[in-house]
Amino acid sequence: MELSEKLVLALPKGRILKEVMPLVRLAGIEPEPAFDDPASRQLQFATNVPNLSIIRVRAFDAATFVAFGGAHMGVVGNDVLMEFGYSDLYSPIDLDIGHCRLSLAMPETAADEDPQGWSHIRVATKYPNLTCRYFAERGIQAECVKLNGAMELAPSLGLSKRIVDLVSTGGTLKANKLKEVAVLARITSRLVVNRPAFKVRPAELTYWIDRFKEAVSHGQAA
Incomplete structure (x- = not known):
């Protein structure tokens, strides 16, 4: 992956999306207005972070996009992780949602x-x-x-x-x-990271892992 490449965050559609968005926003990520427009047919969205975009996909597909490098990180239920057992997925955080x-x-x-x-x-x-x-x-x-x-x-x-x-x-x-x-x-939902991407871009991805850890702590304390 090129260092100049934008980071991509894969989020699952449906119930988990509603639960994860407060954490995404607490982590400092705000998607463009079309993300919250039910009439929008967009699948990829810019954010307030210049080098980060969001894709919104089916829950099973979020794991596949991250595992094969289409996205650098994503939100995936551990049911999906156990079903596919992708070796290129690193799961550093239990987000304590999607129970x-x-x-x-x-x-x-x-x-x-x-x-x-x-x-x-x-x-x-x-x-x-x-x-x-x-x-x-x-x-x-x-x-x-x-x-x-x-x-x-x-x-x-x-x-x-x-x-x-x-x-x-x-x-x-x-x-x-x-x-x-x-x-x-x-079952709960986890933040997952593509292992090869983490080796190439450790500083950027560690930054977002830490932001999500803080968001989860803040959410649990609220």
Whole structure:
């Protein structure tokens, strides 16, 4: 990466964006007005920092952009970090936002099944790698059906009796007559940095790591 290249911060769309923006602003980064315009179709935005821009992408893609050098740093849930295991991602800070859990859920009528009797199961999930590892560690072979959304439909439509998905309040599961039966991991969002970029531009990236650390401390104290 060229030293003259602008730093790029990858932020995830959706719920986490609303939670992370107070920290971004506390760190001293203010995006151009179009960033807050719901009608804007822009994907990259200038900021008040001349050598820093923001891209707004899907949560899974934020990790990919940083891992492959399209962005220098980003905000990524540790669910995504565990799923992809990118070696070029350095995660120096837990931002203490995006709290939820990655859970196994089943229909309420089958939720009392004893997992000790499972040997080969099918699971619908957005996280096939993480899910297969979790069950393999317990001696269970999991056939993972990859879905990117509407996971709760899988049991009622006969696709899979079990799902692994992010759970916040549990309201969606309850509305679809599903019950949370195990927690695979507790999830928060992290600041991640591209390792090769950090080697080339340590002073710049350390500066922003420190600014985000201060922002998190300030937010926790508020």
